[in-house]
Amino acid sequence: MLGIHQRPRASHAVLSWATLATVAAVSTACSVGPGGASGSGPVDAGKYPSDTIEVVVPYEAGGATDQMVRSLSQPVAEGLGDEPLVVLNQPGGAGTIGTTRVVAASPDGYTLGFIAGGPLTVQPHYGRTVYSFEDVTPVARVAVAPIVLAVPSDSPWQTVGDMIASVREDPGSFRYASTGAGNPANLAMEKLDAAADIETTQVPFESSAEAVTALLGGNVEGAAGSPSGFAASVRSGDLRILANLGSVKGAEYASVPTLKESGYDVATDITSGFIAPKDLPDPYLREISNSIRDALEDPEIRKQIELTGAVPYFGSPEEYRADIAREYSETGEVLHEAGLI
Template identity: 30%
Template sequence: MANGSGWIASFVFTLMLAASPAAAQIDFPKRHIHVILPYPAGGIVDIATRIVTDRLSGLWRQPFVVEAKPAGGGNVAWDQVSRAAPDGYTWTFIAPAIMANPRMYANLRWSDKSFTPVAAIAWAPSVLVVHPSVPVSTMAEFIDYVRARPGILNWGNPGVGTSQHLNTAIFLTATNLDMLAVPYGGQPPAILDLRANRVQFNVSSIGLVTEHVVSGAVKALAVLGTARSPLLPNTPTVSEAGYPEINVVPWYGFAVPSGTPQPVVEKIAAGFQEVIKTVQVRELLQKQGLEPMQPMDLAELAKLYGEHTQKYANVIREAGIKRSD
């Protein structure tokens, strides 16, 4: 694990020292901002990015160029951003894999410390779903059902280091269940195979799977989220279902390369804090199944980033997830 809690505390302290009025005085941005995404165009990450950058573009009167580079489980995008000039004009997206991948891939040229987080915009709740042929209606029933059939049921893994992969690992480790992982190149094909009963269980983003739950093509057991989702109001959270220990909710945000001048970091963070408060932005994020977060200052954000980095390191170790080349 990378340096433990020491670097986290140092990082938080550094950001706390930076609360100066300098950000309000700097002339930034002067030109377009390049946002490099680790996931495909048209997905929830892309949509959420455009929701907030459209508002920031209006605020700063500068354009944004959003580019998707989804190869390598996000590693291609994060490698490029980690080596970009630390001037505030290149951003990337924070998702669980930015914290987990350095512990799951060998020979990366970047780590979670290669970036400075500048915004947390939303919690990204998921839902535990099963094929309707599985004769259960609650998490407890499902756990008992799988426990009686070790190694028989399949689950869809949409990608190494994705929140769905990590949340499934948390679930299986905490409940001591044995299911077979089937790899997929993203959530949509995994959801389609759940509908077809080629896999029997998925952890899926609420925004992607709600229509399938409503149609009856799949069955929702519980939501990984801070509260019940307005898209699935009758589905309890995993905490309500009696399993709070697995309720690790991913979050989405943005980061810049480490070494970006602190006044620039502050200016970017202040912009996000302003736009995330607007009703329009919050409503648009909610329509994607996301839970908009309250604005955070940089110290709070650094603490969140460090805590979740530690959580995913623990998950990877406890689940015995091995490094890939």
């Protein structure tokens, strides 16, 4: 990988080992399956499921990831039988609190998680999680969304090439808002910096709404994040997408070139999907994964996912596992070269 401009190490808001260990212990105690035992027990796929399945979303309700899983919960449940899928939002710790709950649960098929990359591919690199990306069972990839770079609609830059040329003339002049150091948007911009041999400056915010406010207020020159965070402002004409920093294209930004199409062979995507505790019995894994696959064939479900800015893209357990492993490795390399770990 091309060298990345060294930056001062950032301080990260992370949970202590003790706090996460407590969450894990409490989650384990609360994750007894319908049979009353904490182990996986005898497997009889013909009788599964016989109780409600909990789907932990480690983010606030109402966000793109939450909307995605809620659009899938009923059709996936119908594909499995008569038992409902109940969504539980457990935000905090950059997604690690809810993910810890899933990791600590019994692999009995009654606790699933729905994540968007970071809790498995980013946060473990900081050494502040009680799990690694290998401590889950990847069930199915559901969708992929690129990181995009937004600018005010009246920005003088019409292409990412214009922005790069400007920053080369005035290094450090481009400030971009994103939601925290080391998040996927930050990583995407670090990759762009390295590939284009420029230096941009991140201004971290707590939420995408705050990042958009800063951009509209002229406090930064751009903002990087998922398409859903900018959708309303793009539709209103206040912002426009300057660059697609990923590898996939949604309908609302299909005309925006990817970095690869602009001559820079880097990409950063956010992969969303279902996970389960490690060692989920294969019959259960296949039933759940197949039900998700079938649900994603419904045009209405695909449309709902596309409204979040993501592209529906089913992946088998094996494909999703490979995605997670690759993203974890690539993220570690970028974080290390950027001086963030």
